[in-house]
Structure formats: structure tokens, C-alpha cells
Amino acid sequence: MKFPTLTSAVLAFASLSEAASLQQVTNWGSNPSGIRAYIYVPDKLAANPALIVASHYCGGSASAFQGNTIAYRSAADSLGFIVLYPESPNSGGCWDVSSPASLTRDGGGDSTSIANLAKWAITKYSVDTSRVFAIGLSSGAMMTNVLAATYPDMFKAGSVYAGVSAGCFRTGTVAGWNSTCANGQSITTPQHWADVARAMYPGYAGARPKMMIYHGSSDEIINNQNFQETLKQWSGIFGYTYGSPQQTLSNNPSSPYTKYVYGDNLVGVYGAGITHNINMNAQHDLAWFGLTGGNAAPTTTTTARTSTTAVPTFVTSTTSSPPVQTGCVAQRWAQCGGQGFTGCTACASPYKCTFSNNWYSQCL
Numbered sequence: 001m002k003f004p005t006l007t008s009a010v011l012a013f014a015s016l017s018e019a020a021s022l023q024q025v026t027n028w029g030s031n032p033s034g035i036r037a038y039i040y041v042p043d044k045l046a047a048n049p050a051l052i053v054a055s056h057y058c059g060g061s062a063s064a065f066q067g068n069t070i071a072y073r074s075a076a077d078s079l080g081f082i083v084l085y086p087e088s089p090n091s092g093g094c095w096d097v098s099s100p101a102s103l104t105r106d107g108g109g110d111s112t113s114i115a116n117l118a119k120w121a122i123t124k125y126s127v128d129t130s131r132v133f134a135i136g137l138s139s140g141a142m143m144t145n146v147l148a149a150t151y152p153d154m155f156k157a158g159s160v161y162a163g164v165s166a167g168c169f170r171t172g173t174v175a176g177w178n179s180t181c182a183n184g185q186s187i188t189t190p191q192h193w194a195d196v197a198r199a200m201y202p203g204y205a206g207a208r209p210k211m212m213i214y215h216g217s218s219d220e221i222i223n224n225q226n227f228q229e230t231l232k233q234w235s236g237i238f239g240y241t242y243g244s245p246q247q248t249l250s251n252n253p254s255s256p257y258t259k260y261v262y263g264d265n266l267v268g269v270y271g272a273g274i275t276h277n278i279n280m281n282a283q284h285d286l287a288w289f290g291l292t293g294g295n296a297a298p299t300t301t302t303t304a305r306t307s308t309t310a311v312p313t314f315v316t317s318t319t320s321s322p323p324v325q326t327g328c329v330a331q332r333w334a335q336c337g338g339q340g341f342t343g344c345t346a347c348a349s350p351y352k353c354t355f356s357n358n359w360y361s362q363c364l
């Protein structure tokens, strides 16, 4: 399954004059799933540099994704950090975020290979292990969530663009396509999503990477419900109350985005009218990672939430909303209400339609 070509991926490199360039690396260690690997090491490498692992979209490649993330490369040149670009070995060029192997720490899938690659780079370049980060777009965003769940001790922060929660794409096959998840129909509780993430590294009780979740309201490939499911997952992990962000910041980092700050460890950034072709925001990510000045303390319009009735409303399709269906039942975990919802509002016995927030109620 290929995602549409991203326009920014076709940036030509001819105009770039930096001496350093993307280099393929081989023989970097155990590579059970057979990924390819590329690295960008700036000419002026900082002592104990930071490291960013950048995972591409379906059908992407390291060099194409470097085009997408060119602002990170410029920042690497000025700040002296390293960017690692793993490349998918799977047909279709998607990351394996669906097999038990990749959804398990050291399970031998793509996540294991990427983590081993990062370990190699950390050792070779004396990387500051307190500054190892992951970013990803689309399939790479899914992988970034999986890396956060499988190697929480390796990554200190992540930023994901248009992905799904870790485990949502599970199919049991390598690099499978889970349309239930893609279509936004894998809906469950923060507790359940957190358990799914924890099960990828059973028994782990240490620190976990803080996460920033970007998604567009008009994503035509990965339904925007996945924004909420991903926020649920990390809310569950960090003990935040899903649906009750501490702050809602309009036009942040800029229009048409709204930022939902759950706390130090979790931020959601929702783009009104933004499709799957979402722009990555290097400046925002680097501030989130603490690599640039301050930690992006919000300075723009602040709408402090004062009650649960002030839950932000996400932009939904503007087509006229058909009435909710009656005379049918929704199964356990299914949605049974919420803004814009048009399905069954009754739950199969013994489950009850339980209000979670203004966006949805669920059969629990």
C-alpha cells in the first residue's frame, strides 16, 4: 500500500551546498528484518551529539525523506546533531507496524533493526543518550509510536505526523495494512491502549519518551480518529485524563493548528483542514526535544480549560449529518455517541454506552 507522493519529497538537492551528505551505512550490527540505513553526520559534529531517528512514509526512502525533512538537516548543520534515516525493507516501502515481531521489544522485526541501528550510532558517535529522539511521517509516524513503546529506554521524546497508536495496525503479518485502524474504527480506552503499549516491553517500569502527536482533520488516508486514539494511548501511559488537556492553544504553533497540552509529556497538534500531506515542523520538533531555545513555552493565545464542558471541538466533515441510527446495537468498544457520530447508539448487552468526552461515547 503506497501513500500519495508528498510534494515536499521532490525537493531537489542540487541547490544544497553543505559538504556533508547522506551516507549509507552497512555492517552496523544485528539487522534481523533487513532494513537499509543512512545517516547524516554534519561536518561540525557536536561533542556528544544528539541523535534523531527519522522514519519515512510508505513508499518513501531515506533520500526522499531527507528531502521532506530538509529543515532538520539544516538544523543538524547548525546544531551539530545526527539524523539517522532507516529505510524499509518491505514491499510497498511501509514499515512493519503490524507483526508480533515488530510490536515486541527485541522481537526481530523492523523496530528491532531500527533500535539496533540507533545503538550502533550512539556508540560510534558518542551520542548523548539523554538526547535520542524519533520523528516520523505516516507509516514512519506509526513506527515512531512503536519505537516509543518497544524502546522507551532509548528514546527521550518523539514527534509523530499522521500516524496511529502503537499496536493499532496489528494484523499478525509483516507490514500488513489494517484498514479498521486506518479508517478510524479501532476505538478503545486510554487504559486499553496503554496496556497495548506496555505489552510491547513487559515489565518495564522506567521513564518513557514524551510524545507530540500531529494530525490533520481532513486526513483522507489515516482517519483523524487516530489522533484521538494516539492521545488516549499516551494519556493512559502518563496518567493524564484523555479529553481534558491542561491547555488549548489556538493558532499554535501557527494557524490552522491547535495545540492540546496534556502536560510535560504529551501534546497534540491538530490541523483544521489539513490532509494526510501534512507538513513536518522541524522548528517545533526541535524545541519539543529541547534542542533549541527554551522548550517551546507557549506564548500565543491561551485558552485555559476550566471545566469539562470546554473540551475542544474538532473540525469534522461539513457534509450534513444524517441522524444517528436507531434499532441497531454497537458491539463492545465500539463508538455509540459523540459529536458528528451517526452510528448505533445502543450497546450490545451487557455493555453500556459510556460518555468519555464530547467527541465520543463508547460501549464499555
Ligand SMILES: *[C@@H]1O[C@H](CO)[C@@H](O)[C@H](O)[C@H]1NC(C)=O
Residues within 6 Å of the ligand: 167, 168, 169, 170, 171, 172, 178, 179, 180, 181, 186
Ligand atoms: C486491526 O487492528 C485492530 C486493533 O487496532 C484489531 O482489533 C483488528 O483485529 C486488526 N485487523 C486485522 C485484519 O488484523
